[in-house]
Amino acid sequence: MSELVQQYLDQILREHGDDTSGALADYIPELTAVDPTGFAVTLSSSDGYVYESGDTATQFTIQSVSKPFTYALALDQLGEAAVDAHIGVEPSGEAFNEISVDRTTRTPKNPMINAGAIAAVSLIPGTGDQRFDLIRGFYSACAGRELDVDEDVYRSEKATGARNRAIAYMLASFGVLEADP
Numbered sequence: 001m002s003e004l005v006q007q008y009l010d011q012i013l014r015e016h017g018d019d020t021s022g023a024l025a026d027y028i029p030e031l032t033a034v035d036p037t038g039f040a041v042t043l044s045s046s047d048g049y050v051y052e053s054g055d056t057a058t059q060f061t062i063q064s065v066s067k068p069f070t071y072a073l074a075l076d077q078l079g080e081a082a083v084d085a086h087i088g089v090e091p092s093g094e095a096f097n098e099i100s101v102d103r104t105t106r107t108p109k110n111p112m113i114n115a116g117a118i119a120a121v122s123l124i125p126g127t128g129d130q131r132f133d134l135i136r137g138f139y140s141a142c143a144g145r146e147l148d149v150d151e152d153v154y155r156s157e158k159a160t161g162a163r164n165r166a167i168a169y170m171l172a173s174f175g176v177l178e179a180d181p
Helices: 002-016 029-033 063-078 080-084 114-123 128-143 151-160 162-173
Strands: 040-044 050-054
Touching: 002 040, 002 050, 029 151, 063 080, 063 114, 063 128, 080 114, 114 162
Parallel strands: none
Antiparallel strands: 040 050
16 A cells, blocks of 8 residues: 555646646745756655655645644644634635635634635644744644744845734724734
8 A cells, every 4th residue: 555655645746746837926025046947745644654755855834824824733732612703714716815804703804815814823832932932842743853043034024024023913893803913
């Protein structure tokens, strides 16, 4: 069975590895320096066996892949009712960085748009540093290794993150955030 899974991943890599459609994210300038030819497929089975094909040793920033993990941590720490009071679960149909909330509840429509992700981070207990350490520790546990911050990407995001700061302050004005933006 394991040989079949590996063959399937290798086939996916062969079929899609040369696809160069799309573009690098340019709204974070540092991400334009990423090698666009990198491609990998990894699958972890429930018994812990890891199958991999392609550039699996290449480190990358997780960006919006972090959103479901932050939401899961908020649910774990506070429970469904408390999180649901701050973040909806319905599809928004909007871009990930749209400045929007539900018209009735004034809460983010779901945790997979930036507004929802920002609200989820604010729900994690602790001070700013404690919250950051808890989130990074949770991400690291999910990854199975210690994760760190890419300082160049952080500086690039900080320099160009006005839209996310605007979303955070909008959410604070609606009473959605549990922390200072």
